[in-house]
Amino acid sequence: MSKRKINPWLKTALELGPVLAFFVAYLRLRERAFTIGGTEYEGFILVTAGFIPLLLLCTGILWALTGHLSRMQVATAVLVVLFGGLTVWLNDDRFFKMKPTIIYLLFGGLLGAGLLRGRSYLQYVMEEIMPLRPEGWMILTRRLTFFFLALAVVNEIVWRTMSTDAWVNFKTFGLTIGIFAFFMAQGGLFKKYGIGED
Known part of the structure; x- marks a missing residue:
């Protein structure tokens, strides 16, 4: 299709x-x-x-x-x-609360494995959306790898030490805002390494 x-x-x-x-x-x-x-x-x-x-x-x-x-x-x-x-x-809510941790560890791990091989797996997924020069992809991939791993750690801290209400708010709004803010903060990188029409 x-x-x-x-x-x-x-x-x-x-x-x-x-x-x-x-x-x-x-x-x-x-x-x-x-x-x-x-x-x-x-x-x-x-x-x-x-x-x-x-x-x-x-x-x-x-x-x-x-x-x-x-x-x-x-x-x-x-x-x-x-x-x-x-x-x-x-009948145990801990499994669902662990899901974001597993997702972010999975993606952070995959991106990190690519970096160890000198490749940006992120480029394969997002190249059509954000055309960048190769060095730009490597920098963005490194940053996103550490960001995903940090989100995994934060999710673990929140669900293990705070109430379910706090976790639901964090999951619904905190993670979404965090990801949005991360990409907004990459504006300088997109400007420096972006591939655009003259």
Whole structure:
């Protein structure tokens, strides 16, 4: 299937919609408990159970509309099913809270492995979006590798030392703002190493 472009607002809605829906549902159900099949589940567990099919549905729609999914989207979907499934099955919210740590360690590790081989795997994924000279890709890849590893550490600190409310806020807003701020801070690099038309 060939890669197609869709309305950027629709793409953003499909990518961020499940996360925002998780946040809103959690706010409504966080102080409630439900007994299903003789087992009591906190609101967080039920919201996680709903988040899994919603994310898969939105990812499937995105794939149907564009004919393409990034490796990050595929990996995220797989890890949501794995860790979200464990959270619901074992009735233990720790697995879902560990998911961002695993994702950021995975991506940081992959980028780091590429750097050790003298290559920028980031370039293969994002070259169409941000054309840079080779040295620019290496610098950006190094920075993003350390950034991902730092996010993994911060996620571990937040979920292990703070309340579930604090973690949900951090996951929904803190990580999103952090990633946005990281790329905004790379403006000088994009300007210096960017490949543009004269």
